[in-house]
Amino acid sequence: MKLNKNKTAFGRHETFPLRYGWLTKGVEVIGKQKGIFQEREHETAMTELGLGRNMVNALHYWLHVTGLATFVGGDGSVSPLGKALLGKEGDPYLEDEATLWIVHWLIASNAEWATGFFWFFNHYSAPRFRDKDALQALEDFVAQELGLKRAHTTLKSDISTLLRMYSPVASRGGEEHLDSPLASLQLVNIDEGYGYNSLRTSRPFLPTVAMHFALQQRFAEHAGKHQNAKEAAIPVRDLLYGGSGWAAPGAIFRLNEDGLMTCLHQMMEDYPRMYELRDTAGVNQLYRLTPPQRPETVLANYYQHYKGEAA
Structure with a gap:
């Protein structure tokens, strides 16, 4: 999501960091009672979640920030992303x-x-x-x-x-x-x-699916009106440092240049025929070769494979 000075938010978390189990609990309770985060339902939410009032507000915020739930008129619903990430076919624990x-x-x-x-x-x-x-x-x-x-x-x-x-x-x-x-x-x-x-380090154990997920979102947003085109490109420098207000996977994952390049090459092996690195007019760029996947599709494919290996 691109930085826009007219759309900012600070301090909405009630000073409570995200805790283990919070997102999964939130997704579960919204699935049962869509209005549980409304003000009039705070007592019920506190009981269902085992949290104090301010913690309930914080969880509401973290669900919103991550996009795992959407809220309209006070009612919440689990997003397709929330179902894919923390549903029974995802990784709820x-x-x-x-x-x-x-x-x-x-x-x-x-x-x-x-x-x-x-x-x-x-x-x-x-x-x-x-x-x-x-x-x-x-x-x-x-x-x-x-x-x-x-x-x-x-x-x-x-x-x-x-x-x-x-x-x-x-x-x-x-x-x-x-x-x-x-x-x-x-x-x-x-x-x-x-x-x-x-x-910033090499982080050789960064899962390539995290980079793939980030890039699919980044390409979809960066491409704008051209996002349905077969090909699109982002300079590697922008992926490392950001540019024009866009989120940079390299910065967010705290990768140095070698670490980013190693991760990109490994990702291209894990996701063949989806990306390509090219030097275009002296600018090293990452191209996507297919239309961007929906986030929930990236996760569904990954967890299906992950759980298949674990079985």
Whole structure:
């Protein structure tokens, strides 16, 4: 999703990082009672989910950010993406690490509903930083690049929540953030004696389906009115660093250049005749050779194969 200064959201998570089981619980309860996240149903939601009021609001937000559920007039429905990812044919218990990488992509690429998270993974390039450094950089970005005014406390809550959600050590610092699933990806770590680090590395164990999923979404959005054309291309540099407000898989997955290229080559082996790298007029570009797949189709094909191998 492309960054648009007229469509931003900060601090909507009630300061609660995403927890293990939350998304699956949310998908399950919406499937049974579509209006459970309406204000008048909060007591029921608290009982069904075993969560406090503010946590219910946070779960509502994370379901919305990830696109696993859609909400119209207060009523929720599980999206095709939600069914494919966390339904009985998907990975409801988050047993496959690829599922976490895909959830991470869904959050960090959502410039409209998780603007602070989008900024951190797509724009903030400091490999080592303190929380106050990241906060200052976010405040500068919001004021200077977006031309917006947002409360210091709101932006501070985004940085604090992000660090607790992604930092493995920080997530064990207290009961309230004991079990954040995205901490296991090690995209943010404690840097002893300094603060935090979020380093671009090769990440050889990044599941290629996560890159494939991200690229299918990226191509569909980037291509715009030409998305149904047989071929489309994105410069590799844009995939690594982003461009014109688009989410960059290389940045979101914290890949260095070698890591991105290795992942792309492995992905082309795993998904033959779907992509091709070409040097066009001196610009290295990734072409897609087929129309983009729907996200739920990517997931359905992957989990069918994954569960077949596990059987």
